[in-house]
Amino acid sequence: MARRTTIYDIAKELDITAASVSRALNNNPKISESTRKLVIETAAKMNYKQNKLALALRSGKSFNVGVIVPRIDSNFFASVIRGIEEELYGHKYNVIICQTHEDEKREFENINTLLNAQVDGILMSVSSISSQDFSVEIDRIIKRVVEKNVPLIFFDRKKSIEGVSSVTINDFEVSYLATKHLIEQGCTRIAHFKGNQFLEIFKNRFDGYRQALIDSGIEFDENYVIETRSTIVEGANAVKTLMKLKSPPDAIFSSGDFAALGAIQQLKSDGIRIPEDFCVVGFGNEPFTDFMELPMSTVNQVPLEMGKMAAKVFLERINKTGNLKASNQVVLTSELKIRESSLRAEVYK
Amino acid sequence: MARRTTIYDIAKELDITAASVSRALNNNPKISESTRKLVIETAAKMNYKQNKLALALRSGKSFNVGVIVPRIDSNFFASVIRGIEEELYGHKYNVIICQTHEDEKREFENINTLLNAQVDGILMSVSSISSQDFSVEIDRIIKRVVEKNVPLIFFDRKKSIEGVSSVTINDFEVSYLATKHLIEQGCTRIAHFKGNQFLEIFKNRFDGYRQALIDSGIEFDENYVIETRSTIVEGANAVKTLMKLKSPPDAIFSSGDFAALGAIQQLKSDGIRIPEDFCVVGFGNEPFTDFMELPMSTVNQVPLEMGKMAAKVFLERINKTGNLKASNQVVLTSELKIRESSLRAEVYK
DNA sequence: TAAGTTTGCGTAATCGATTGCATTTTTAAT
DNA sequence: ATTAAAAATGCAATCGATTACGCAAACTTA
Incomplete structure (x- = not known):
């Protein structure tokens, strides 16, 4: 050599x-x-x-930031990462990618790896949490990051921890809107596929859904709420369960696109017409939602903007050495995309 | 702190x-x-x-590898990166992501950045090349990488350079198969959306298409071949051009899924029935191809395997210090996924 | 020309870890 | 108890860059 x-x-x-x-x-x-x-x-x-390594050792700045996501091959996370990379590129920072596969253990490991690699900051979307114990443990390691004064910015799947900045969307409001929209379409028995309730985003989506029902004078029915991960299989199974109820729902607001897709596939194979008999709204604006037989209503989480904003928050944090404790909670406005899966002709309402 | x-x-x-x-x-x-x-x-x-930085400086090994892709928010590249990350995780390597946005200048910059960051290897998929000049210049910088003895592995979009390993799929063969498949469906005037011919993969796809025609006794007609980037708009425009021909085609083999989608949308809006009147095969197996109104035939480029294999080739290269010049050209077998967009009932053939 | 100021450059420490060599301590053997 | 061998530890260089400090030469100014 x-x-x-x-x-x-x-x-x-x-x-x-x-x-x-x-x-x-x-x-x-x-x-x-x-x-x-x-x-x-x-x-x-x-x-x-x-040699940037020598420079980094001497200066204490590696010009690397770590990004931790559950997985990279989902359109949402990939787009966020794209946004982060684009924003940081002009500032000479590199992006190190870590995946957790929704595994808390991997999450610890990744945080430690990144700290050992002396990254200048960590941007992360926390994994689904399987138990309260893990939640506590993750809190502990995150506090260590904060103590070390390594900038930490959550995006999307945040945790509320003092001193930690975050970039999220208005999950509650957009879920409220989505549910209201279903009600306006004439749906009266609206089900919800909720996500892991240890995660704030899914809690907020659930809360937005419930509040919209309440505000519209529709009774909230626990039987209409099923916790699912966002996969086609789980969505299909969940809707099967729902349709066995004495009074089955006539709409679903799903906290994820894939579960909504599974539901639609199942409903269709059961001969249920969408949107005439049943309306569906998903969440995530995965590309396929627009190219389906029946384009799916969903929520655009503005991932590119989210990534850029997370990077900006990081850069701001880096550039003000004083005022260290100030944290920044940015909430972006997402976009409810109404498509055919929930748009009834007037005659059906 | x-x-x-x-x-x-x-x-x-x-x-x-x-x-x-x-x-x-x-x-x-x-x-x-x-x-x-x-x-x-x-x-x-x-x-x-x-402190891994100190270790890296002393040992000359950073345990970081760089991955350069045109963009990260395409299902294909995101999946490859997932594969790379998963394979390298157990070997304690981290993955640094760079995007080129198909810009050759960015490609140089990224390579330099990664070299300066002392990565232990570079895995890359080269960008579309806009001119022969750039091609030469890229060759030059790549040769520098090889001289520095930094392991370089191309995946998918490779260049043939001595001493550089690569992991690709059997583009020629699968394109041959796809075209043969269209012929078997009774199509006789098969068009092709070709990609940038500076890139070997697109050249191979084109060649496979042409060879299949020739071997089947169908005359190759240049008018049926249009160079498009894989976007919905370009695909729609290209098919418009094709349908204006005196003898318009009755099938398209597209080297990209998005162009194929654009074509399908355009054909449909023109009232052409698929697959009865017209068959389409795409390339890439983007998730949406399976969820469309009419699921699209396409080629699964096995991106996860490709990523893992690229990582394995890198690890092998790292572990044998001698025998430095040996390069490794792995060709994975891709999968032609025949779906409704090209599958005619017997009666139509 | 003497004194003070500026400019240019070398010396050596530093960042944090590893490692060849030298030295000290321990152990074993007679 | 003596000596050789073995084990444990310290010393100092190294990786490649930056920078506080100090010295010497050049330049001002009176």
């Missing part, structure tokens, strides 16, 4: 010291113009490239 | 030297059991975490 040129190599070449080379390359005023020119030329000639 | 504990802190605490602490923590045999125990306990108590 041809060893890479260092400032010492340049120094030797010019018979000066590495210190001068460093100064020449860093716009340090304590160097003569002539030497600077010489160094810069020689550096170019020798194809010198600064 | 509470400074992180270092081995020197532990050394001071126990009144020994950092060297001994290091040995104790690294299973070095030149240390007594008693000291080792003491050090390990104290390290735990003081919440010591190894």
Whole structure:
């Protein structure tokens, strides 16, 4: 391996010291113009490239940020990461990706790995939490991150922890709107696929749904609420359960697109007409929702904006060394996309 | 910022030297059991975490690999990255993500950034190339990477460069199969949406398509081949052009799913029946292809396997220090997924 | 020309960990 | 008890860059 040129190599070449080379390359005023020119030329000639590792060790800044997501191959997370990368690119930061696969253990490991790698910040979306015990443990390690003063920014799946910034969408409001929309379409028995209630976003979606019912004078019925992960299979199973009720629902507001898709597939194979007999609204605006046989109503979580905003919050935090405890809770406005799966012709209402 | 504990802190605490602490923590045999125990306990108590930056500087191994993709928010690339991350996770490597947005300039920049960050390897899918000049320039910088002996592995969008490993799919063969399939369905005037011909994968897809025609005794007609990027708009426009021909085609084999989708949408709005009047096969197996009104035939590029394989090739390369020049060209078998957009009932053939 | 000021550059410490070599301590053998 | 061998530990260099400090040369100014 041809060893890479260092400032010492340049120094030797010019018979000066590495210190001068460093100064020449860093716009340090304590160097003569002539030497600077010489160094810069020689550096170019020798194809010198600064070793960021050495710089990072010395300066304490690695110019890497860690991003922790449950998985990367979902449109939402991939888009958020795209946003983060784009925003940070101009600021010379690199993005290190970690996946948890919704596994809390992996979450600890990832946080530790990133801290050991001396990242300058961590942007994360927390994993589904399987138990209160884990929740407590995660809180503990997160507090360690905060104590170390490593900027931590949650996006989407946040936890409310003092001193930690977050970027989320208006889950409650948009869920409220979605449910209201179903009511306006004439639906009266609206079911909900709720997500893991340890996660605030899913709690908020559930709350928004319930509040909309209450405000519309519709009785809230627990039997219409099923906890599902957002997969086609679980959505199909959930809707099967629902349709066995004495008084089955006539609409679903799902907290995830895939569960909604599973429900639609199941309903169709049962001969139920959508949207005439049954309306469905999903959540996430996965690309497929727009290309389906029946385009699905859903919520656009503005992932690109979310990623960019999370990156911006990180950059702000980095740039004000004082005022360390200030945390920043950004709430973006999401977009209810009404499509055919929940849009009834007037005659059906 | 509470400074992180270092081995020197532990050394001071126990009144020994950092060297001994290091040995104790690294299973070095030149240390007594008693000291080792003491050090390990104290390290735990003081919440010591190894600084990977210092280790990387000293050892020359950063345990980071760079991944360069045109964009991360496509199902294909996101899945490949997932595969890479999963495979490398167990080997303690981290993944740094870079996007080029199909911009050659960004591609240079990203390669340089990664080299400066001292990554232990680069896995990349090259960007669309806008001109021969750029192609030459990219070749030059890639050769620099090879000279520096930094492992470089192409996946999917490879370039043929000596000493560089690659993981691809059998683009020619599967395109041949897809075209043959269309012929078997009774299609006789098969068009092709080809991609950027500077990229081998698109060239291979085109060649596979053409060879299948020739081998089936169908005349190859240049007018049936249109270069498009894989977007809905370009696909729709391309099919408009095709349908204006004196003898319009009765099938399309598209080198991308989105262009195929655009074509289908356009054909439908023109009242053309699919698959009865017109068959379409895409490429990429984007999730939406399975959830469309008419599920689309396409090619599953096995991105997860591709990512894992690329990571494996990297690991192999790392682990054999000798035999440096050996490169590894892995070709995975992709899967033609025949769905309704190209599957005619017997009566129509 | 003497004194003070500025400029340019070298010396050496630092970031945190590892490791070859030297030295000390312990153990074993006679 | 003596000595050799073995084990444990310390010393100091190293990875590559930055920077406070100090010294010497050059430049001002009177």
